[in-house]
Amino acid sequence: MGATRGEHNKILDGPxxxxxxxxxxxxxxxxxxxxxxxxxxxxxxxxxxxxxxxKRILQQISLTSEQALRLTSDLTRSARLSDALFDLEPIxxxxxxxxIINELKPVFEARNHDVRLLSRxxxxxxxxxxxLLRRIIINFSDNALHYSDSDxxxxxxxxxHNSGNTVRLGVxxxxxxxxxxxxxxxKGRFFDKSMSINTRPQSSGLGLYIASQFADVMNGxxxxxxxxxxxxxxxxxxxxRQLSLI
Amino acid sequence: xxxxxxxxxEDDVWLSEQYARILKKSNYNVLFASNALTAIQIIDDNKLDxxxxxxxxxxxxxxxxxxxxxxxxxxxxxxxxxxTNLSSDLSIENLSPYGVKCIIDKTTMKPSDxxxxxxxxxx
Numbered sequence: 001m002g003a004t005r006g007e008h009n010k011i012l013d014g015p016x017x018x019x020x021x022x023x024x025x026x027x028x029x030x031x032x033x034x035x036x037x038x039x040x041x042x043x044x045x046x047x048x049x050x051x052x053x054x055k056r057i058l059q060q061i062s063l064t065s066e067q068a069l070r071l072t073s074d075l076t077r078s079a080r081l082s083d084a085l086f087d088l089e090p091i092x093x094x095x096x097x098x099x100i101i102n103e104l105k106p107v108f109e110a111r112n113h114d115v116r117l118l119s120r121x122x123x124x125x126x127x128x129x130x131x132l133l134r135r136i137i138i139n140f141s142d143n144a145l146h147y148s149d150s151d152x153x154x155x156x157x158x159x160x161h162n163s164g165n166t167v168r169l170g171v172x173x174x175x176x177x178x179x180x181x182x183x184x185x186x187k188g189r190f191f192d193k194s195m196s197i198n199t200r201p202q203s204s205g206l207g208l209y210i211a212s213q214f215a216d217v218m219n220g221x222x223x224x225x226x227x228x229x230x231x232x233x234x235x236x237x238x239x240x241r242q243l244s245l246i
Numbered sequence: 247x248x249x250x251x252x253x254x255x256e257d258d259v260w261l262s263e264q265y266a267r268i269l270k271k272s273n274y275n276v277l278f279a280s281n282a283l284t285a286i287q288i289i290d291d292n293k294l295d296x297x298x299x300x301x302x303x304x305x306x307x308x309x310x311x312x313x314x315x316x317x318x319x320x321x322x323x324x325x326x327x328x329x330t331n332l333s334s335d336l337s338i339e340n341l342s343p344y345g346v347k348c349i350i351d352k353t354t355m356k357p358s359d360x361x362x363x364x365x366x367x368x369x
Contacts (some may be wrong), residue, residue: 036264
């Protein structure tokens with residue numbers, strides 16, 4: 001399904017986090033990985049486990065810890081945004097996304113997901129801070145890994161918008177495909193209308209809030225497109241005119 | 247093989263896998279759903295003995311699923327074990343009319359707690 005056919009929302013009215021609420025949200029977000037790590041660790045005490053199973057559990061503990069640590073690192077960076085200067089520079093998004101895919105390859109493989117990069121034929125540059133943009137795309141990718149069905153491909157998409165003035169980097173996940181009529185009929189029963197469309201239902205929205213803060217620093221914006229079979233979370237950034245640098 | 251079939255409704259794939267390790271070791275048949283819609287399909291297509299249900303799911307919460315199950319008559323009688331990070335916010339008194347037999351706190355549970363509760367329900 002093409003991105004423009006989905007239900008499209010700019011993330012402007014998501015939850016705001018200040019002081020205590022950010023602490024509560026961080027605690028909420030960290031609870032799930034800690035619960036998983038604890039359960040897996042307790043399981044390792046079972047002496048009947050085969051070596052291959054123990055190795056799998058250890059890998060899951062390690063990758064889940066890394067995911068939790070990324071969140072803590074993003075939180076720290078987010079808290080210090082106002083005190084720091086972030087250089088904006090022309091960046092090749094294709095190279096950046098390829099680096100991210102290599103970095104996340106172990107976790108993609110461990111979760112039985114394939115990942116592919118959908119980029120343009122003609123190279124382009126955008127204006128961003130490399131570290132912040134990397135954190136945003138990794139955040140979207142972690143999100144997609146958690147919420148899409150196993151064995152589905154996750155796509156990282158690079159596209160030009162706004163007559164070539166904006167570069168959009170999106171992460172598309174795939175869930176169960178629902179026929180349109182069924183989607184319509186169940187929506188009222190299964191989806192809480194009061195729930196912000198900008199966040200995942202079980203998420204505090206803290207990850208997206210941090211991503212939107214990082215995007216603000218780069219004069220960009222983030223948004224989401226809801227599809228019949230998943231979502232695309234994206235960031236729009238200013239295109240660079242320095243194509244000759246590539 | 248046990249004749250008992252357990253549906254695990256949990257959106258964290260690795261936590262589902264962890265529950266399955268425990269359950270399969272005790273010879274339960276295990277089915278998985280990561281969201282309420284898939285759960286409904288599986289419940290429609292299979293004879294289940296117990297449902298292990300997380301509260302916060304992708305697309306909807308467990309409460310929407312509980313309401314849906316109640317409207318189905320016979321399958322609304324499948325015993326449910328809620329397994330959640332939010333146990334302090336839930337009361338068994340409020341949930342027992344929906345077939346919830348017990349609430350397990352994920353933050354303090356031991357891997358074997360699920361087996362203990364299933365045995366309490368089935369035996």
